[in-house]
Amino acid sequence: MAQLFPLFSTNIVVDQIPNNEKFKEIIVPKLTSSNLDTKAPWAKHCHTSQQLADSEGLDVLQTELQLAVESYFSYLGCEPFKYEIRAWYNVHTSDMYQQTHHHMNGDELLSGIYYIQFDKEKDQPVVFINSNNTFATALKYKGLHPKFLEWDTDNTPDFSAQIQEGSLILFPPCTPHYVPKAKEPHDGLRISMSFNVCFLDTIEKVDDTNN
Numbered sequence: 001m002a003q004l005f006p007l008f009s010t011n012i013v014v015d016q017i018p019n020n021e022k023f024k025e026i027i028v029p030k031l032t033s034s035n036l037d038t039k040a041p042w043a044k045h046c047h048t049s050q051q052l053a054d055s056e057g058l059d060v061l062q063t064e065l066q067l068a069v070e071s072y073f074s075y076l077g078c079e080p081f082k083y084e085i086r087a088w089y090n091v092h093t094s095d096m097y098q099q100t101h102h103h104m105n106g107d108e109l110l111s112g113i114y115y116i117q118f119d120k121e122k123d124q125p126v127v128f129i130n131s132n133n134t135f136a137t138a139l140k141y142k143g144l145h146p147k148f149l150e151w152d153t154d155n156t157p158d159f160s161a162q163i164q165e166g167s168l169i170l171f172p173p174c175t176p177h178y179v180p181k182a183k184e185p186h187d188g189l190r191i192s193m194s195f196n197v198c199f200l201d202t203i204e205k206v207d208d209t210n211n
Ligand SMILES: [Fe+2]
Pocket: 101, 102, 103, 177, 194
């Protein structure tokens, strides 16, 4: 009996941060009173706005973020390790968007997006792209249309999760993704915090056996 193995999955986790309201109260007034014209160096072709996250308010989230990050690696069977979370805020008016990019630069082992303020009816979540499409592309150009490997934009296997305020998405930093503008114009701000989990060092095991 032949078997099909759909290999090499991308591990994306969607979680919910319980402290969102508390964090939102602290951070939204600060972000909305600042300049929306700044953007990250990588985002020069995007219509977007970023500012680095300092520690203000982050202590409210710290425990939940660490728990989510460490659960992700525990699920993969990794040993605990020392890491640093480097975060930035994205503040979008309804016409702002980010073109396809990834977060892999050096020591990043995991990336995340935490939705602080998000209109479920009008705003759109991040969209992840299938980067494993070389085989599907080859079949496509021969005029074949593989049912499970389709890559064109009309029938794409790109992934977008159902999210709400307080949702946290974790994904491998090499996963290409983009952020569409809102489904319709509105006056609200879509605010998220993106971050990378950067590897610092392994944790040495303490040998507690008595020799
Ligand atoms: Fe991103």
